[in-house]
Amino acid sequence: MSESAKPESERRKFRAIKGTRDILPPDSALWNWFENTARSVMESYNFGEIRTPIFEETGLFARSVGLSTDIVSKEMYEFDLHASDAVHTSRLLYFESRSALRRMGRLYHLVTDLESAWQSNRIEQNDKNKRVIDELRSIYDALFRDLADDKALANADGTPEIMRLFYRASDLMLEIDIAQHVVLRPEATASVVRAYVEHRLDTRPGDQKLYYIGPMFRRERPQKGRYRQFYQIGAEVLGASDAPAIDAELIEMLTVLLERCQIEKYTLLINSIGCANCRPAYVELLRAELRKPEIFERLGADSKRRVEANPLRVMDSKLPEEQEIIEKLPKISQHLCDDCKTHYEKLKRELALRKVPFTESPRLVRGLDYYMRTTFEITSPILGAQNALCGGGRYDGLVELLGGPKGIKGIGFALGEDRFIDAIQEAKKVHATRTADVFIAWMGENAYPAAVRLARVLRDAKHVVELPPAEMKFRKALERADKAGARYALIIGDDEIASKQLTIKHLADGQQRKIAEDELVNYFGSKRN
Ligand code: AMP
Numbered sequence: 001m002s003e004s005a006k007p008e009s010e011r012r013k014f015r016a017i018k019g020t021r022d023i024l025p026p027d028s029a030l031w032n033w034f035e036n037t038a039r040s041v042m043e044s045y046n047f048g049e050i051r052t053p054i055f056e057e058t059g060l061f062a063r064s065v066g067l068s069t070d071i072v073s074k075e076m077y078e079f080d081l082h083a084s085d086a087v088h089t090s091r092l093l094y095f096e097s098r099s100a101l102r103r104m105g106r107l108y109h110l111v112t113d114l115e116s117a118w119q120s121n122r123i124e125q126n127d128k129n130k131r132v133i134d135e136l137r138s139i140y141d142a143l144f145r146d147l148a149d150d151k152a153l154a155n156a157d158g159t160p161e162i163m164r165l166f167y168r169a170s171d172l173m174l175e176i177d178i179a180q181h182v183v184l185r186p187e188a189t190a191s192v193v194r195a196y197v198e199h200r201l202d203t204r205p206g207d208q209k210l211y212y213i214g215p216m217f218r219r220e221r222p223q224k225g226r227y228r229q230f231y232q233i234g235a236e237v238l239g240a241s242d243a244p245a246i247d248a249e250l251i252e253m254l255t256v257l258l259e260r261c262q263i264e265k266y267t268l269l270i271n272s273i274g275c276a277n278c279r280p281a282y283v284e285l286l287r288a289e290l291r292k293p294e295i296f297e298r299l300g301a302d303s304k305r306r307v308e309a310n311p312l313r314v315m316d317s318k319l320p321e322e323q324e325i326i327e328k329l330p331k332i333s334q335h336l337c338d339d340c341k342t343h344y345e346k347l348k349r350e351l352a353l354r355k356v357p358f359t360e361s362p363r364l365v366r367g368l369d370y371y372m373r374t375t376f377e378i379t380s381p382i383l384g385a386q387n388a389l390c391g392g393g394r395y396d397g398l399v400e401l402l403g404g405p406k407g408i409k410g411i412g413f414a415l416g417e418d419r420f421i422d423a424i425q426e427a428k429k430v431h432a433t434r435t436a437d438v439f440i441a442w443m444g445e446n447a448y449p450a451a452v453r454l455a456r457v458l459r460d461a462k463h464v465v466e467l468p469p470a471e472m473k474f475r476k477a478l479e480r481a482d483k484a485g486a487r488y489a490l491i492i493g494d495d496e497i498a499s500k501q502l503t504i505k506h507l508a509d510g511q512q513r514k515i516a517e518d519e520l521v522n523y524f525g526s527k528r529n
Helices: 027-044 058-064 070-074 085-096 100-119 127-147 150-154 160-175 189-198 244-260 279-291 301-309 311-316 320-328 338-353 417-427 447-460 474-483 494-499 517-524
Strands: 055-057 078-080 181-184 208-217 229-239 267-272 372-379 388-394 409-416 438-442 488-492 501-506 512-516
Touching (some): 027 208, 055 189, 058 181, 127 160, 189 229, 229 244, 244 338, 267 338, 279 301, 279 311, 311 320, 447 488, 447 494, 474 488, 488 494, 501 517
Antiparallel strands (some): 078 181, 229 409, 372 388, 388 409, 501 512
16 A cells, blocks of 8 residues: 555654754744854854854865764764765675686676766766776776686786786775765764865964854754754964964853843853863872772773773763762863963953853863863853853864864864753743744735735835635634734725725724735834845
């Protein structure tokens, strides 16, 4: 039975994939309001928007975010851009084949697979691949001629010339760019820095102040406030200076956004995690401490693993039984070099100057490898378990690490849009719902063309207009207008057409008045800029 012939209860229904969700009206209006507010705050600090692709090479995140982080080691959605599995398999089979004749058969499959993968764009259509495929084809043709010779077939390995061709074919096969591994971006700082390097933004005058808005993807365990597709808004400042005023201004900007959203209950945590000069010694000290049997034995499995891989991250642990141990571990703030200490002191003064209240948190190390010196996080008690609204920090070496010029410094943050929206809804102070300004209640064949025309006139003046597609009795239309939350009903029936006077009903108080058509826009006021 076809799917549409089945009763509704038996038809397969599709649902959004676990960890993803739909954002529907009226909530989407709040999302739009929030994004517009964030844009206007960031633009008032002279940030410009950057839009980068949703997927990037796997290596970009492995190099920047770090291999030992959860994001890279466990949470990335990775795929082969060209899905060239067939080519991959036939290459393996070729390398496994022992006799000349076998190898010949495998080579035949490989060459035809490669040619069809090339044609259907399942392997990268670049010059190198073209050259390799052409040469493999000519090797196959040459071998085919030689192996047709009985003497060559008698010899399991083939003649020395045949062997040479097989060796050459093996070398060529290793040159093919079979797969291009890409991931759905788990965060955007690496992408922004990649774009900065790629487009030589360092040659533009002054610091580059960039912001982005968009979805990120992490294969985390879904729960309230934690999704597999979630949305971040972030900002980055890239340039030659690492002045603490830059860090402070960025943080101040975030507090302005919180204020506009009327989120009052939040804490700004700050810390300095040192630099390449002072951090390694501290990390060693920490590792030595954590290796002590009386401490090591009391750690959970994740932390035990991190002692060797990335001991700093033990500080991040939320496991209740580890908290007492962590409190007693040496603090990075006591091991900063003079430059880092000065930078941190100045940051605190700069924040005070801007009247931004903060709490120092020696445990705030942040999860990603590229951070150094300033780190910060904003948490809110109104959010429950996933209480981090936003996190960020300085990453002075990242541009160079990703192949860019030396000496370019960077700092940025990313805020979780999903959680900001939750916080705004919890705070219940900002209401951003959008309803129709005008509902057009029309009745009769003569009224319809006027309704269509006037809907357009009002929409051109930026009013939100609901025009029912089919005729409705006035009583029903007015009920519908009321339910939809419209402010006015514009009534057009035979009487209105005959008298050339429209009826406007104010839905809040039921007041009605008549106006001429050319007064319409004036009556509502034009919202056009
Ligand atoms: P991070 O990039 O991990 O520093 O995260 C920055 C912010 O993004 C966090 O403070 C959260 O608000 C938000 N965030 C991170 N992961 C998720 C997730 N899986 N779901 C929802 N929001 C997230």
